[in-house]
Amino acid sequence: MRGKGSSSSKISTLIVDDDPIIRRIHKVLLTKVGLETQVVENGKKAVDLYHSGASFDLILMDLEMAIMDGPKATKELRAMGVQSMIVGVTARDLEVEKQMFMASGLNDCYVKPLTTDTVTALVKKLKKDN
C-alpha cells in the first residue's frame, strides 16, 4: 500500500485520470520535481485507496472519468474526512464548469496538462501548509 509514510520526506501524490497521456505526462512531471507518485484511472479507485488506508499529500483529480468522475470522487473523499490537497485538472476551460468542480471540495483547479511552474507552486504551498 503506497502513500504517506512510504518514503521519509517525499511528498506523496495520487494522479487520478482516465487519459493515459495525461497520466504519463503528470507522472513524469511530478517525479521530476521530486514527488512520489501513484496513478489510478478513475475516481472510484482513488476512493478505494483511501478506504484501504492509503493517504496522499496531493491528489490531481480529473473532471470527467467513467465509473466515478472527479466531482463525485472529491465529494466522497471530503465526506470521509480526507484533508489532502485535491487539485482539479480539466480540459474544460469554461469558468462555470471549473466553479462547479471547485464546489465539490477542491483546493484549486487547473487546465491540463499541468506545467512545471504550476506543480512547483503547488509543492511550495504544500510545504508551507505543513
Place this chain on the structure above:
Amino acid sequence: MERTQQHRQVAHMRQSLFDQGLLDEQFVQLEELQDDANPNFVEEVVTLFYRDSARLVLNIDQALDKSPLDFSKLDSYMHQFKGSASSIGAKKVKSECTLFREYCKAGNGEGCMKTFQQLKKDYAVLRKKLETYFQVIFHSLLFDKDGEN
C-alpha cells in the same frame, strides 16, 4: 554528414514544425521533461497520442455516418480528442477540434464533416512529420555515438 550538420538538420526540422503552426508551447514542455531517466519521453507520448486517438477518430467517423447526427455525442468525442491533442502540443489539430465543436454547438453537420476531413489530413501530416523528425534525431544520436568512438 558531419555532426554539426546533423544537429542543424534536427534544429531546422524542429523549428519548421513550430513555424508551420503545427506545434505549440506544450511540445516544448514535453521536451523539457525528457531526460536521462526518460530519454524517449517525447516520442513515447506522441506514440501514445496516435495510438489512443485512433479509437476516437473511428468513433467520430462512425458518429458522422449516422442520421440524424448526435451533436452531443460528437462534441463529447471531440472534447476528448482535443484534450489529447493539447497534451502533445498539436496546435493546428487542436484548433480544428475547437472549430468542430463550434459547428456541433451550432448543429451544423456539414461544417462538422468538412472540418473533420481537414482535421484527419492535418493529424496524418503531423504524424508523418513527427515520425521523420524522431528518425532524424535517432540518426543524429547514432552519429554522435560513432563520433565519440
